[in-house]
Amino acid sequence: MHPDRTIRASVDEIRVSPQDYFYSLSRRVLDAEKRSDEIIERYYEIRGHLIRFRFSGTALVPRLTPALAHLSVPPAQRVDLSVSLWDSVSTGVSMLPPPWNDDELRVNGEIPSFISAGLYTHYNVYHNALTIFDEKGENGIFWIKNAEDVPDHETASPLFALFHSWLSKRGLVHVHAGAVGLPDGGALLVGDCGSGKSNTGLSCLDSELFYAGDDRCLVGSRPEPFVQSIYSTAKTHPEDIDRFPFLARHREKLSYLENGKLLFFLDVLFPGKMITGFPLRVIIMPRVTGLRDTTVEAGSPARGLLTLAPDTSIRWPSTGPTTFSTLSTLFRTVPCYQLNVGTDISQIPEAILELLKNP
Amino acid sequence: MIVQYRMNEPSVASETIDGEVVIINLETGTYFSLTFVASQIWELLGRGMTAKQIVDQIDSKYNSNGVDLTHTVETFIDSLIEEKLIVEAIDSEQSDPELNPISTDGHASTDKLPFTAPVLSKFTDMQELLFLDPIHEVDESGWPNMKEQADGRQADSTRAPEDA
Numbered sequence: 351m352h353p354d355r356t357i358r359a360s361v362d363e364i365r366v367s368p369q370d371y372f373y374s375l376s377r378r379v380l381d382a383e384k385r386s387d388e389i390i391e392r393y394y395e396i397r398g399h400l401i402r403f404r405f406s407g408t409a410l411v412p413r414l415t416p417a418l419a420h421l422s423v424p425p426a427q428r429v430d431l432s433v434s435l436w437d438s439v440s441t442g443v444s445m446l447p448p449p450w451n452d453d454e455l456r457v458n459g460e461i462p463s464f465i466s467a468g469l470y471t472h473y474n475v476y477h478n479a480l481t482i483f484d485e486k487g488e489n490g491i492f493w494i495k496n497a498e499d500v501p502d503h504e505t506a507s508p509l510f511a512l513f514h515s516w517l518s519k520r521g522l523v524h525v526h527a528g529a530v531g532l533p534d535g536g537a538l539l540v541g542d543c544g545s546g547k548s549n550t551g552l553s554c555l556d557s558e559l560f561y562a563g564d565d566r567c568l569v570g571s572r573p574e575p576f577v578q579s580i581y582s583t584a585k586t587h588p589e590d591i592d593r594f595p596f597l598a599r600h601r602e603k604l605s606y607l608e609n610g611k612l613l614f615f616l617d618v619l620f621p622g623k624m625i626t627g628f629p630l631r632v633i634i635m636p637r638v639t640g641l642r643d644t645t646v647e648a649g650s651p652a653r654g655l656l657t658l659a660p661d662t663s664i665r666w667p668s669t670g671p672t673t674f675s676t677l678s679t680l681f682r683t684v685p686c687y688q689l690n691v692g693t694d695i696s697q698i699p700e701a702i703l704e705l706l707k708n709p
Numbered sequence: 710m711i712v713q714y715r716m717n718e719p720s721v722a723s724e725t726i727d728g729e730v731v732i733i734n735l736e737t738g739t740y741f742s743l744t745f746v747a748s749q750i751w752e753l754l755g756r757g758m759t760a761k762q763i764v765d766q767i768d769s770k771y772n773s774n775g776v777d778l779t780h781t782v783e784t785f786i787d788s789l790i791e792e793k794l795i796v797e798a799i800d801s802e803q804s805d806p807e808l809n810p811i812s813t814d815g816h817a818s819t820d821k822l823p824f825t826a827p828v829l830s831k832f833t834d835m836q837e838l839l840f841l842d843p844i845h846e847v848d849e850s851g852w853p854n855m856k857e858q859a860d861g862r863q864a865d866s867t868r869a870p871e872d873a
Contacts, residue, residue: 447850455853458838475853495852561835633812652729652742656832663722663733664835671722678724678731 357666357700366449368436368471372484374446375491382406382436382443391431394421396513396568397578397627399520400429410495414508417581420617431483433490433509437497445480445493448473458665459511465668473513477501481512484506485519486602502607504581507566513580514662518669522578523567523676526661527561529577530702535631535709536562536577537702538680540658546638546691547587549593550698556596557699560625561616568627571679575630582624584612593695632709633686634702638672641690644697646705649686685709714786714795715753723792725752732794735785738836739792746771747827752794759784771824778824785827792831 366374383389386407392415394401400423405411414435438444454463455473466469468485477499483490490512494500504510514524528539528551536559541547551564562577566583570576591598591612600619602614617624635649635657659677663670687705691698716723720736730743743751746767753763764782767773789795803835847853 444852448852452847452853473853477852478852637805650727650729652724652726652731654726655726655731656740656742657732660733660832660835664735664738664740665838667735670733671719674724674733675723678726682726683725 355400368466368469369484371446371449372466372469372482375482375493376434376489378443378446379406379434379436379491382441382687383434385441385443386436387391391425392418393423394418395423395626396421396517396580397520397522397570397576398709399517400426402426402429402432404432404434405536406434406436407440409437410435410500411496413497413500413505414492416615416618417506417508417583420579420582420613421626429488431488431490433483433492433512434485435492437494439496439498445495453657458667460668462668468473470515472489472515474511477504481509483512483516485516490516502605502613503609505606506585506613507581514666515638515669517568518666518672521570521572521676522592522679523570523673524580524662525567525569525658525677526565527567527569528564529567529579529628530559530626530699531562531577531625531631532558532560532706533625533628533708535618536560536625536628537632537706538567538577538630538684540633540654541637542657546636548584549590549638549695550634550636550689550691550702552553552584552586552594552597553695554700554702555594555616555620555623556696557703558627559699559702561620562625563625569676569680571676571683575680575684576627577630582615582617584616585614588612630680630684632705633681633684634689634705635686636689636691639690639692642692642694644692644694644701645690646701647688647690649688651681651686654686655681710799711759713759713798714789715798717793717796734775734793737793738833738838740835741792741794742830742831742832743827744830745825745827747785747829749841750782756790756850767824770822772821773824776824776826781826785829788829792829804817814827840870 367684383406387560390405390411391407392403426591434547450463452459454461456462459474461471461473464591471485472481477494492509528547529536530551532539539547539550548564551561554661561580563581566581568578568580585607592603603619607613635654655677661675689701721732721734723730723732725748728748732741750763753766760783764778767782768778774816
């Protein structure tokens with residue numbers, strides 16, 4: 351019998367508590383660290399919250415950190431959350447069997463029976479990755495069986511489940527929206543896939559506007575509406591790149607995602623263009639018109655809420671009511687506009703800047 | 710016995726902005742939009758009114774032009790119940806609902822507006838996040854692994870959107 355099968359059998363007989371399982375996993379992390387050539391630490395700041403990533407070895411570093419580089423800060427003694435990251439293949443340390451039954455795994459990856467008393471547990475069945483953290487101990491663990499199995503979309507938006515769950519308790523809601531602006535105020539770009547949201551953001555790369563997110567960012571409503579950047583990645587369709595000459599000249603540095611889109615890291619190609627966040631002044635809903643000129647008209651806040659809220663609220667039902675409430679507050683309090691996006695891309699940032707001056 | 714209704718919390722959340730209601734059902738993964746008469750019926754339900762009281766309110770504000778308002782309102786309420794957006798709150802004594810007149814978007818209260826049947830606009834595109842269960846196997850140590858479908862593709866419901 352496989353050794354882990356023996357452990358599994360005993361787990362079935364006496365159910366391990368979530369806290370005990372987390373404690374046992376922490377011991378595996380120590381094993382992985384001991385067996386790694388080096389420990390690599392990265393520190394990030396997200397709206398005043400300090401997070402440390404502590405990698406056992408180098409295998410995961412290039413796959414999980416580039417999209418977060420713009421949030422890097424110097425090492426700190428005290429952090430709000432420390433996450434240990436390791437993989438079994440490069441460290442040679444096997445994983446404990448799961449103490450929950452297969453049918454306890456939710457479609458979105460959450461394991462409700464192991465989300466209690468400050469513990470959060472998520473398993474990604476697609477690339478065999480476990481995220482678990484203990485709110486009380488401010489410690490988290492990310493494990494993946496094989497670092498080479500980290501898919502491109504995880505590199506583009508790393509540790510999505512961890513950030514969502516941990517940050518939502520701190521008033522930051524993960525949304526499917528872009529964001530551009532200036533240090534004293536900016537715009538959230540809201541729209542369905544194909545609405546022109548990404549291209550509206552990309553058109554601002556050649557303007558005085560900064561970038562806080564291509565299609566993912568964090569928002570909150572207290573003490574005032576704000577946007578916080580999370581990932582520095584951007585994506586575009588290959589057929590669109592020639593519309594952006596300032597991007598097309600970097601063509602050889604772009605890589606293809608599994609879905610055929612081009613992926614790039616904004617802070618690498620456009621140093622200084624990323625911004626960590628700003629007060630939210632306007633919500634903009636782009637709509638591609640095919641006409642030359644870009645125009646602005648009043649937008650429907652309810653339509654905006656209908657576009658933005660279901661994704662995050664339904665994806666994470668455990669935090670759905672809080673998410674919906676926060677987003678409702680934003681749409682009730684922040685002016686909302688429809689941006690009729692024209693083909694002359696120079697007009698797009700001009701229109702956004704004008705809205706920011708006179709919201 | 711008085712039949713009133715309440716929103717099916719905590720599974721359901723709603724918000725009204727500029728007269729349009731956005732409703733989300735976290736249990737079923739569906740979401741909804743209500744405008745015009747539908748949004749007003751939602752508001753009246755929220756005030757604790759019975760179906761009969763709602764019909765009276767609608768009748769006082771709209772020219773029904775021969776439409777059977779009782780049937781229309783009750784059918785609409787039934788559709789809200791069917792979608793698990795509201796539940797019956799049966800009470801032996803009727804609590805006192807707020808009987809303030811409903812808003813008619815700036816029209817003088819004496820002008821009756823033309824009645825349009827209430828519509829429940831339903832969106833189901835997010836349901837796969839809850840119900841598209843990946844076909845997976847369990848390896849020898851008990852960890853699930855994704856099993857590819859015959860066409861080699863599966864929607865990854867744990868991905869960030871746009872990547873999917």
